[in-house]
Amino acid sequence: MIWFDGRVRHSPTLTLDAGDRGLTLADGIFETIAVFGRVPFRLDDHLARLEDAAQVLGFSLPRAIVERAIADLVAAMPDEHAAIRVTVTRGSGPRGLAPPAGPRPTVFATLSPWSPSMAFQPIRLATSTIRRNETSPLSRIKSLAYLDNVLAFQEAKTAGADDALVLNTAGNVASTAMANLFQLQGDELATPPVADGVRPGVTRELVLVLAAGIGLRPVERSIAPAPPAGAALIATNSLRLLCPVIAVDGKPVDQDARVAELVLGLRRMAGLGA
């Protein structure tokens, strides 16, 4: 099911200008939102991320249209849970890189199934040869220029892992191909700062808050690629929520019982039961 040009459609196709810059130059943004029990989870946070991302690219988010797309899809969803992806491009422009003076953004959204089995799954990571480019503002938003993540993910799959460990150009941990990363050691729950090439994901923010609530000390700081002995690693994103990392490049990673408390906190917030 998709939303395009004012309404929900059961056909998966949309009509675009061949000069739509989202299609020709990846000139656009997106956001993935979980819908739990027919309620979009942390919707305001996701809308704020879209606003920020549009600002980085230099156009205004047509927020009312985005909100309507989400509301229309939620009203039409067949199941209790779903995943919605909203895409906003800068719209059409003439040939070349220069954006049009008065952009008219294109908005569309897709609804996909989501089941509780997608969340909280342990994952194995493989370190990618592709570094995350923290010199680019795109490292801090969800832009349509997502192909490096696709290639890093393919590399990880080829290596027999579930996702990639992506370092930045300075050699520090940035993220996985699709999730934020945290390192838990002692009472410190550390995650790389945005300046290290990190998108401030909605679940990342929640985990930083929940961590303080269970007596951990959340901190944003650069993280070296090899986890120290005794450190646990977790990955967070909006659909998988919180995934304990069980191995990096084939080497087992320590597990920490306190991760279960973070999982419990997220389950309660999401209304997914304990």
Add this chain to the structure above:
Amino acid sequence: MIWFDGRVRHSPTLTLDAGDRGLTLADGIFETIAVFGRVPFRLDDHLARLEDAAQVLGFSLPRAIVERAIADLVAAMPDEHAAIRVTVTRGSGPRGLAPPAGPRPTVFATLSPWSPSMAFQPIRLATSTIRRNETSPLSRIKSLAYLDNVLAFQEAKTAGADDALVLNTAGNVASTAMANLFQLQGDELATPPVADGVRPGVTRELVLVLAAGIGLRPVERSIAPAPPAGAALIATNSLRLLCPVIAVDGKPVDQDARVAELVLGLRRMAGLGA
């Protein structure tokens, strides 16, 4: 004028699956081809670039369809000269990063006007804060993940320049936002190697050959960002052909009379007259 789904169309719109990975993940490639006197210039070289780029992404180029799109547009073009952009995406896929097992690429192409006044124009560059990520295979192909170039170009325009000087993460010269770069000093015409985050552009290759023909010594080597005294800089791409750089960050760059010989060589090859 566009070519889509088997034929030339005068309407600029195309119908796509909302899950087309070119649109959702920049999972695709493109190539820009000049048509001079109704003949695509260096077509085989451009097709080879597309083949290489598809191979980097891991899908097969539907070459016959691409060739037909170009031939159909050339047959329908209203003027002597034109610019054709061919876009090939990996086609549709399910939600998420994993590519479909049997991709069915989407092909479309657009025809735009080209006039001789677009070529051989002097340009001013401004150094971008965004580095080119030479750790990514995408730095070496024309993928749809082109948004860093858009942002670097916007930065340059804001700085009052015509294009960006883009360095790689090691701090060496990579390219402009849309062109390859060369440094001419003494008898050496140097351009950064592909490993420095450079796409081996068609015009770049021609200039390397033409340079040898006029007694210069073409070489691929890393280039430091500040041109040494007496060095000239030139930028090359398929539509602008060869552009002398007249300033970097507001500082004038030396000019070299031998650049006119390279321009003459390109004019002759392109059939644009001397």
